Amino acid sequence: QIKIEKKKEFITQDRDETELEKEIYTSTQQLEQFFLTEQRYVEDVKAIIDKKLVSVDAQGALGAYVASYEDIIGEQDEDETFMHNPLNVYNLIRHVAVGWGIIEDTLEKEKSTKGGNLPKRCKRVLARRKRDHVPGAADLDGVAVGIVRLHDYYKFNTTSFVEEGIFETDEWRAETNGDLTVWDAFKIGVKGTNQMLLGSGIDIMLNALEKAKADGMVTTPPFIEALDLKVLKNLIKTAKTVHDQKLDRWGPRTATHSTNSIPYDKRLAKKKKFASPKLSEVVLNNARIIDSGTEKEQYMNLCRGIDLRPEDVKSKLYCKYEHRNKPYYMYGPRKIEIVSLKPYIAVLHEFITPSESEEIISKSTPKLKRSQMVGQRLNGTLDDRRVSEQTWLTEKDANATMRLTHRIDTFLDLESGSTNHSELYQVANYGLAGQYDVHYDQVLMDKRHMQNREVFNMFAGDRMASLMGYLSDVAAGGHTVFPLVGAYIKPIKGAMVIWWNMDQAGGHDVLTRHGGCPVMIGSKWITNKWVRAHSQMFKRPCPKYTGRQIREFRNIDPMNKQRGGFFSDP
Numbered sequence: 001q002i003k004i005e006k007k008k009e010f011i012t013q014d015r016d017e018t019e020l021e022k023e024i025y026t027s028t029q030q031l032e033q034f035f036l037t038e039q040r041y042v043e044d045v046k047a048i049i050d051k052k053l054v055s056v057d058a059q060g061a062l063g064a065y066v067a068s069y070e071d072i073i074g075e076q077d078e079d080e081t082f083m084h085n086p087l088n089v090y091n092l093i094r095h096v097a098v099g100w101g102i103i104e105d106t107l108e109k110e111k112s113t114k115g116g117n118l119p120k121r122c123k124r125v126l127a128r129r130k131r132d133h134v135p136g137a138a139d140l141d142g143v144a145v146g147i148v149r150l151h152d153y154y155k156f157n158t159t160s161f162v163e164e165g166i167f168e169t170d171e172w173r174a175e176t177n178g179d180l181t182v183w184d185a186f187k188i189g190v191k192g193t194n195q196m197l198l199g200s201g202i203d204i205m206l207n208a209l210e211k212a213k214a215d216g217m218v219t220t221p222p223f224i225e226a227l228d229l230k231v232l233k234n235l236i237k238t239a240k241t242v243h244d245q246k247l248d249r250w251g252p253r254t255a256t257h258s259t260n261s262i263p264y265d266k267r268l269a270k271k272k273k274f275a276s277p278k279l280s281e282v283v284l285n286n287a288r289i290i291d292s293g294t295e296k297e298q299y300m301n302l303c304r305g306i307d308l309r310p311e312d313v314k315s316k317l318y319c320k321y322e323h324r325n326k327p328y329y330m331y332g333p334r335k336i337e338i339v340s341l342k343p344y345i346a347v348l349h350e351f352i353t354p355s356e357s358e359e360i361i362s363k364s365t366p367k368l369k370r371s372q373m374v375g376q377r378l379n380g381t382l383d384d385r386r387v388s389e390q391t392w393l394t395e396k397d398a399n400a401t402m403r404l405t406h407r408i409d410t411f412l413d414l415e416s417g418s419t420n421h422s423e424l425y426q427v428a429n430y431g432l433a434g435q436y437d438v439h440y441d442q443v444l445m446d447k448r449h450m451q452n453r454e455v456f457n458m459f460a461g462d463r464m465a466s467l468m469g470y471l472s473d474v475a476a477g478g479h480t481v482f483p484l485v486g487a488y489i490k491p492i493k494g495a496m497v498i499w500w501n502m503d504q505a506g507g508h509d510v511l512t513r514h515g516g517c518p519v520m521i522g523s524k525w526i527t528n529k530w531v532r533a534h535s536q537m538f539k540r541p542c543p544k545y546t547g548r549q550i551r552e553f554r555n556i557d558p559m560n561k562q563r564g565g566f567f568s569d570p
């Protein structure tokens with residue numbers, strides 16, 4: 001008997017739709033929602049006080065919660081950009097994580113004294129935890145570590161951060177209400193130190209100690225008991241010991257730790273290797289630096305906005321208006337900026353209109369889920385190397401995606417429609433200090449990646465081109481960086497970056513390794529369209545190589561990672 005099944009309209013990979021762990025800092029969008037929710041509950045709590053719905057004692061406790069909220073807002077606007085500043089996020093989450101339990105206890109007590117009866121508004125406030133995620137310790141820790149990661153990357157001024165709640169580097173400055181207690185600053189430093197961000201963590205802890213000395217006490221936020229200065233001093237001492245040990249054994253940076261370049265211990269610092277820390281030279285176009293400290297250092301410099309492309313490479317780059325010999329685009333050529341010729345990386349400016357960006361964001365917002373890691377041994381795991389939430393849109397889900405596919409296909413001579421076996425639009429919103437650490441976009445299906453030989457991948461072919469569109473501007477941070485090329489791209493709303501992951505022989509271009517830097521200030525939205533190879537059969541020229549030549553290519557490189565970059569248009 002033959003079974004007839006309904007033909008699927010879109011052929012896609014099966015994706016695990018199970019709800020992932022719920023944390024709030026993993027997308028700025030979620031943080032904005034949380035802020036709106038908190039505003040509503042604060043209004044409710046205020047109304048309970050104003051209408052004297054609870055006893056005088058209870059009114060006092062509720063009042064302290066409202067005051068704590070108002071302190072955090074200060075003179076700032078109560079719009080969504082409030083949550084684009086990491087310190088505001090920290091303060092607001094701490095306020096709720098610590099304070100909301102007190103609101104609940106107060107109202108529960110009120111309930112028992114009133115024989116189980118509470119006014120409607122009180123009941124609604126009490127039911128918050130059932131309806132909405134109330135952030136707790138896990139969220140607060142995630143945010144604290146995120147802030148220290150930002151320090152590790154961007155080296156914002158620690159003193160102005162701890163003393164005035166200001167984020168500043170030479171390039172930019174972002175203020176908050178100015179409030180950061182010693183307790184908070186210290187907690188942030190400790191959490192970072194625990195995650196082996198030792199240099200930055202200890203720097204923040206030391207500044208907190210200085211502030212405590214200047215204030216004559218360890219200042220604490222509302223509802224938190226005072227701490228003894230001795231506790232601070234002891235923790236710092238331990239942290240310094242760990243710092244020096246790791247630095248001595250592992251050097252200043254690996255994938256899992258970072259320290260200053262010089263130990264705290266004066267005797268240890270006299271060791272020859274610390275006397276003149278060697279400046280490592282920039283290594284480009286070389287697969288040997290993959291996963292090394294050099295790659296990481298180049299990655300971080302690019303995140304900070306230091307262009308590493310040598311002059312003789314840069315002098316060959318240019319911007320142009322391009323019509324690609326198509327009548328339509330002769331009237332309205334597109335602005336193209338060449339970032340690298342080999343591998344070919346280009347920015348198509350104003351490729352996505354503002355209203356298209358907004359439509360894609362609004363259609364994706366209700367469907368966002370935390371992004372998982374991909375790659376060997378990492379598939380499906382959660383990790384702060386990738387802090388974002390994402391979802392997928394088909395061409396039919398929005399006018400914008402339909403139009404965009406049409407634009408990509410006509411302008412770039414591609415078959416990018418999801419029905420033609422390319423991927424759907426992946427839409428992602430980064431979270432607090434959200435990043436996507438260095439990676440390849442390719443799936444890879446060679447002998448060492450047998451697990452990827454699943455139906456969809458075999459059928460569609462690998463990710464031949466990456467098209468990555470920025471749907472928002474980012475005030476600070478969030479660069480897209482290519483450490484082996486030495487180039488970075490600053491997100492600009494509406495711009496789309498294109499690069500070829502494969503060469504014409506179907507090889508994997510290792511130089512396309514890239515990542516998204518931690519977002520410092522703002523909300524970063526992107527969309528990815530990965531164009532699969534097989535649909536391009538009639539669109540792109542066939543490989544110029546014979547099967548034997550291709551096999552030879554593969555054999556030359558023991559890692560089977562061939563350097564390519566043969567595609568060069570647009």
Ligand SMILES: O=C(O)CCC(=O)C(=O)O
Nearest residue numbers: 436479480515516526528
């Ligand atoms: O956000 C970025 O700048 C890079 C994103 C990326 O590489 C990806 O999503 O695969």
Ligand SMILES: [Fe+2]
Nearest residue numbers: 439440441514
């Ligand atoms: Fe990527």
